[in-house]
Amino acid sequence: MDDYPLLDIFLTTMWFFLWILWFMLLFRIFGDLFRDDTVGGWGKAGWCVFLILLPFLGVFVYLIARGKGMGAREMAKMKQADAEFRDYVRDAAGAEAKKPSAAEELARLAELKRDGAITEEEYQRAKALVLQ
Template sequence: MDYPLLNVFWTTMWVFLWVLWLFLLFRVFTDLFRDDSLGGWAKAGWTAFVILLPFLGVFVYLIARGREMGRREMKRAEQAEEELREFVRTTAGAGRAEELSRLVELKDHGDLTAEEYERAKAKVLAA
């Protein structure tokens, strides 16, 4: 059980750097294959470069395409947020104010009695 504290520190640091490297490699491949501006041959070339010369390939990719990498990620995040907002907007349906205005219109047209209107209004306001 002879494992000095400095060796624990170095081992921890190397494991951290290894995980960091794998995360960076995964991030580069994710960006590479999500990018619609690159053709198939360009993606194959970058993939071969990153696989054959991993450290140099990743660093060159980050230098050459790093700025656009961030922009593409922001664009994807904004698009996902807009899709979520649109989904919520369409599935949430009408708000209480719209429902109440429809009830008033139905009452004004004579389709609802005053008693039916009050029950429906109470139901809308309770929801």
């Protein structure tokens, strides 16, 4: 343990986390680039070549040139996901609200019995199921 001092452990850990941070930043930039519909295929290819051949300069230029748009695109994506979720919940709640109540079911059963569509025995079985 004497040949690897505490400061070296700290520096190694720091470099390791900076390396992970760098890759997270690259993945974030590539994800933003490929999700953006305003950039054409050649533009995306150019940015990819720039980011791969000159990664540090490419990342800094991308963040300066398109950094503000990254936040706006992310916010728009979040708002769209929230709107889709709210629509789904509204539709699901609406489908549940359309289910007839027990009183409506009993009224429908009584009408069917009165019209002769079902017998007294069928009426009693269906009524028991509705009241459960």
